[in-house]
Amino acid sequence: MGLIAIVSLFLLLLGIPVYYGFRYLMNKLDWEDRKREWVLWTLTLGSTPVLLVTLVLGFFIYINYYPQREFDKTAWEADPHKRYELMDDLITHKKLMGKSKAEVRQLLGEGSSGYAIDEWSYYTGMKPGFSFGPTVLVIRYKDGKVNDVGSYVD
Numbered sequence: 001m002g003l004i005a006i007v008s009l010f011l012l013l014l015g016i017p018v019y020y021g022f023r024y025l026m027n028k029l030d031w032e033d034r035k036r037e038w039v040l041w042t043l044t045l046g047s048t049p050v051l052l053v054t055l056v057l058g059f060f061i062y063i064n065y066y067p068q069r070e071f072d073k074t075a076w077e078a079d080p081h082k083r084y085e086l087m088d089d090l091i092t093h094k095k096l097m098g099k100s101k102a103e104v105r106q107l108l109g110e111g112s113s114g115y116a117i118d119e120w121s122y123y124t125g126m127k128p129g130f131s132f133g134p135t136v137l138v139i140r141y142k143d144g145k146v147n148d149v150g151s152y153v154d
Helices: 003-026 033-064 073-078 084-092 101-108
Strands: 119-125 135-142 145-153
Touching (some): 003 033, 084 135, 084 145, 101 119
């Protein structure tokens, strides 16, 4: 089934209750039948695609949502599969910048993939939505101090 056929089917299925909802509301108005039907169809045909787009966007926003919390060492240690909720705070507020390797180890613990000399990584879990792998926090060092902090999907 093609995309146009699927969208048309959804518009039809959504348009039926929209039509009857507007029809119920329009019957309360004291208009002549011809004018009422014209306005009814105009409202139905105009609002149904808008409603469909709103529902689809709402669905994508809903499945991609996750709380972004302030970094907390206890929460970081307690649930490694939800570290992505804390990771954004570390990156955006640059909380690790300039720290030594010992300070990072004390704050975040042992990394999930071992330690390269100047790059450490930490498993942070699977973000909700359409991610295709776990998210990893990557910390890069220069001269023994944190120089760059970022993330990628493994």
